[in-house]
Amino acid sequence: MSHVVQGYNPRTGEPFGEPVAKTPDSEVDRIASAAATAFPAWSVEPAADRAVVLEKVADALDAESDLLVATADGETALGVPRLTTELKRTTNQLRLFAEVLREGSYVEATLDSANPDIIPPRPVLRRVLRPLGTVAVFSASNFPFAFSVAGGDTASALASGCSVVVKAHSAHPSTSRETARVVLDALRDAGAPEGVFGIVYGTESGVALVKHPAVRAVGFTGSTGGGRALFDLAQGRPDPIPFYGELGSVNPTVILPGAATPDIAAGFAASLTMGVGQFCTNPGLVFAPESIVPALGEAVAATSGGAMLNERMCDSYKAGTDALAASDLASVVSSGVRPDEAWAVAPLLFSTSVKVFEENLEKLTEEHFGPAALVVTYSEPSELHSVLAKLPGTLTGTVHAAESDHAEAGAVAEILRHVAGRIIFNAWPTGVAVAWGQHHGGPWPSTTNPLHTSVGATSIRRWIAPVTYQSWPDALLPAELQDANPLGIPRRVDGVLVVD
Structure with missing residues (x-):
């Protein structure tokens, strides 16, 4: 069995670029563990600061556009015009999530005041969505930028406050390596915690990643067969984790x-x-x-x-x-x-x-x-x-x-x-706008969970889960739930949506 992942030029069938070493289980463990170590600091980073980091990653990818597009064209044969547009879509996704973070409603902050006179009596309850932990992201073959290393799953997961480990697609290892280099350098320059983003290569590394105890959720875009196998693996863990797969669709x-x-x-x-x-x-x-x-x-x-x-x-x-x-x-x-x-x-x-x-x-x-x-x-x-x-x-x-x-x-x-x-x-389905109102999902087998989208602002909802704080002092609450609303975000207060 080969110990490397080799890219190929689909136009010629010849090898393209230097082979990339497959990631052994021991290295998967190190990378996933580093992501878990980085998570606590990243998850409490103010949303506005995470927004700045995402924008710096987007700027760095744009600055390397010529190299990234040329590499991807050699490995995918999708053409320079298409790939140039796709890379811009990718950086625009990162910028969209910066907007989502600044707007703030994604956390669904909900405040209920105490009411001892109803049955049952109601204490002070404050509910907010918080990041899950480390997310494993599986790159797609057909979108070497927009659904891959720095694509929508990575952007939304990092925006949510989760750390990310990407499993690179074997069809474009050189593109994945170059993209990961740009992302890692940009995150480091922006002051993000070391280990908040990592990448692994090879089919076996993907299996090890889904099974790793540090991984708390998985995003996947690919075939029905491959997605189903990983979905079953995620559900069969001693501690089952969410698996958000986009699989097959006849449209x-x-x-x-x-x-x-x-x-x-x-x-x-x-x-x-x-x-x-x-x-x-x-x-x-x-x-x-x-x-x-x-x-x-x-x-x-x-x-x-x-x-x-x-x-x-x-x-x-x-x-x-x-x-x-x-x-x-x-x-x-x-x-x-x-x-x-x-x-x-x-x-x-x-x-x-x-x-x-x-x-x-x-x-x-x-x-x-x-x-x-x-x-x-x-x-x-x-x-x-x-x-x-x-x-x-x-x-x-x-x-x-x-x-x-x-x-x-x-x-x-x-x-x-x-x-x-x-x-x-009266239009055609190809082309999926990156927007607040987009829904890119559907019943099985198009996805593993029809409640969620992999494109658009609400795709961040996959990586966050609710926590309710009962009767806690105001000063000890997350900023999103404090009485003064220091972040100025939309909140539901005693059942009424309030936009400061």
Whole structure:
């Protein structure tokens, strides 16, 4: 068994960069223990001071943009324009959480005064959300910046006051190493406690990390199989810990009759093939009138594929789509162009009827990670109601409708809200805005916990838990709960939301 993690250039299949040594269990223990040692000091650092640290990390990453983007392009083949945008998204996430910390409502400060005259009598109660401890973050393959070493899980966990240990993804070890170097230097220069951030490499190190007693929660973005194995490990510990996994998603799109015009096809094809289809919000399942299928097929045929992130993903995509093409469950509508690159694939569009789909729902909702989609044709929108309700949990559900379709669009949305975390109208699901109102989650298997998001301001809620202080002197309370509200944050006082 190799003792190193080697990156590869997906365009050539050749090794890229120097190999990175896998982290042995003894070093995982040292790094996790150092993170636990750093946690007490970091967790009580004033929120405004943590905000400054996050902004300094963001500035440092921006300053190293050229090196980081070039390294990531060599390891992922995602292209300089896409990666430049993704790195800026990553630094903007850090800056968003600086805003969250300064605004302060994320701690849900709640103050109840004493009332001896009710049953049961109420003492002075003050409730606040406090950080859990050390968080293990698993990097994603398809977002080497935004969902990786310095991505959303790391940003939100550090913002919450937790320490972080990242498990680097094996598809981009050089990018991970360079990003970690920038983050570590920035944290040190900003005066953050030594050990508050660490990184480990290799599959075995991830297992050791989830099992480590110092780790109090886990954030994961990746495959359903890998996520389920780690989820079971986290739950099977002597002390089970929260595991927030983002796994697989087919992202159903319903095109209602009024919107089924040829104009819609170009937008679909662009969304399907963005990043070679390697997006968790890729529109892999479309319900549409049969009349629009030729236009969708022509649009996909006019696209070009590209190199996938690694050989395993390339092989899995080919095996899955070949099996679907060879089955009697769906027919191939069209294929795009496959570039002459080592791990390149072609976009594919399949078609089947709503009757066949409903009878073979489990097989036909398997995710083919990459630029492939299945169009399920229907005659009347009412045919979709029962089948949409049976779909597996998904990150997004999309409805395309003309004004004449609005009543039906509302009915479809009411069904989709039970299986999807974000409902989209007349747009495509690729692209997840980093914002206060974002929800990037959904029922199993899209995530392991539909209550939480991995993108947006409220993703910080995963790493904090409530503590109630009963009858404590004001001077001994956290600043967020003191009578004078020295931080000036929004609080709920005797049931009334007060914004100072």
